[in-house]
Amino acid sequence: MVTLQEVKTLIMKKLLILSFVISTLVACERKYIEPFPKSPTVTKVSFSQDLQPLFNADCISCHSNGGYAPDLTTGASYNELLIGAPVNCNSYSSYINTLAPATSLLYIKLLPSPACDDMMPTGGSQWSPAKVQMVLDWIEQGTLNN
């Protein structure tokens, strides 16, 4: 036979557990409404300050007016990349695809075994991941003429 006292104790125990569970849930909820840490910000890439010097160093010996397309020399490079059409890799309709940046010909030609012919720079060494990423970031940031 369960005494009234025992029933009361049982109820108290259950209430204690319940209040513990509730306070834990509330604590969890608090955690989730705390502001999330800011995601690491990608540095803004400058076409003229960051990319053009890389083209000058590694690309324009072949990619200039009268050389292979695209002309990557200062003054010509931006328009050529944005409105020019690929000549060799002409299954691509443009050098840049802003809708799917990682499929841009300019970017994939810097990766080993690109879908069209050789990795750039021809005969040179592979660009560091940081340089290649800069090209992708510039496309993702809206191909600014900055």
Ligand code: HEC
């Ligand atoms: C030694 C000469 C040489 C250098 C240096 C060079 N390229 Fe090329 N590039 C070529 C040749 C040749 C082709 C055509 C064959 C091919 O697509 O692989 C080409 C093709 C390309 C294409 C595709 C062109 C098209 O119209 O289909 C792109 C984009 C490109 N290069 C970008 C670059 C970039 C960016 C650099 C610098 C990192 C670079 N190239 C350095 C010789 C070079």
